[in-house]
Amino acid sequence: MxxxxxxxxxxxxxxxxxxxxxxxxxxxxxxxxxxxITPDLLHQLIKGTFKDHLVTWVQDYILQAHPKSLALAIIQDIDQQISAVPPYPRLRRFPDGRDFNQWTGDDSKALMKVCSDL
Structure with missing residues (x-):
């Protein structure tokens, strides 16, 4: 042209x-x-829906719905429940809760399994 x-x-x-x-x-x-180039649907479902949307949305909702000190206590309680999940075959443990810097696809899938049991 x-x-x-x-x-x-x-x-x-x-x-x-x-x-x-x-x-x-x-x-x-x-x-x-x-x-x-085709989209990676599994990646979008796991990372996009769970980590980027659901986990972030729940944390933002808690921070908006409660006073800051209570909201942080609720978020800390969720992390304690995630870290307190007992060892179980094929279930990954998160001793520090859900607050880690680098999320991988395996982290998201494992955390979905843990959160579904809470």
């Missing part, structure tokens, strides 16, 4: 495109990289 609108010299100077080179994908009907 740029080559049709402007002089080849301007296209090279302004956009770095050569008028004598045609990309091999020029005639491909599905060459758009954004159409070829």
């Amino acid at each position: 740029l080559l049709d609108l402007f002089d080849p010299g301007i296209v090279w100077d302004e956009y770095g495109l050569r008028s004598d080179v045609v990309l091999f994908t020029h005639g491909f009907p599905r060459a758009d990289i954004h159409e070829s």
Whole structure:
């Protein structure tokens, strides 16, 4: 499109495109990289729904619904309950509660299992 609108010299100077080179994908009907990348649904469900939405929403709700000192006590009680879950086969323990810096997919899945039992 740029080559049709402007002089080849301007296209090279302004956009770095050569008028004598045609990309091999020029005639491909599905060459758009954004159409070829599929979303990772499992990642979106686990991280997006549980960690980014539900855990954050519950904490924000508690902070808004109660005075700050009571809200922090409730959040600390939730962390204590998570850390107090007894050892059980195939159930990961979180001795420090749910407050850790780097969440992985395995962390989210394991924490979902623990929270579903609380």
